């Protein structure tokens with residue numbers, strides 16, 4: 315009988331390697347990419363999307379698109395992980411589980427030491443920055459575009475603003491106690507600057523620089 319050979323580590327398909335580089339950035343030393351805070355998840359599902367930014371091409375639309383190659387260079391990377399489910403605990407003695415949505419973003423290859431705005435938008439990315447539609451809102455503002463801080467705020471929308479380090483990397487996370495409506499959220503858009511919170515300007519963050527299509531649950 316021949317000796318059993320040790321299994322070689324599985325080869326990572328080339329197509330996935332770029333995504334994994336950013337996913338590594340998202341993954342904490344624990345098995346979860348998400349912060350540990352004593353709460354317990356039940357019935358969780360994770361949705362992952364990642365890509366390398368390229369300009370929109372007439373032939374085939376990539377998952378990650380840059381509309382401004384100066385501020386979001388070609389080859390910069392992004393990964394988004396969404397975790398949905400019910401979260402239990404957090405309060406002593408409380409056993410009830412609440413529905414929850416956490417969204418984590420990681421980027422690399424952007425300009426160093428710079429603040430960018432980022433939000434979940436309603437539509438998938440398209441050839442123009444506007445294709446991503448407005449911000450996803452849990453409670454929809456009857457008045458659109460929404461710049462009323464009562465609706466355009468970080469609790470009712472998903473804001474993922476971040477500031478890059480000296481190497482052009484950053485990570486951010488948002489946590490909510492609600493779930494996206496089915497088919498209601500389609501992308502993460504990176505904006506020119508941090509998100510405003512004042513009446514008449516709330517939710518705005520300058521030009522739409524780049525977009526990642528994410529099939530949010």
Ligand SMILES: [Cu+2]
Nearest residue numbers: 432433449503
């Ligand atoms: Cu936005």
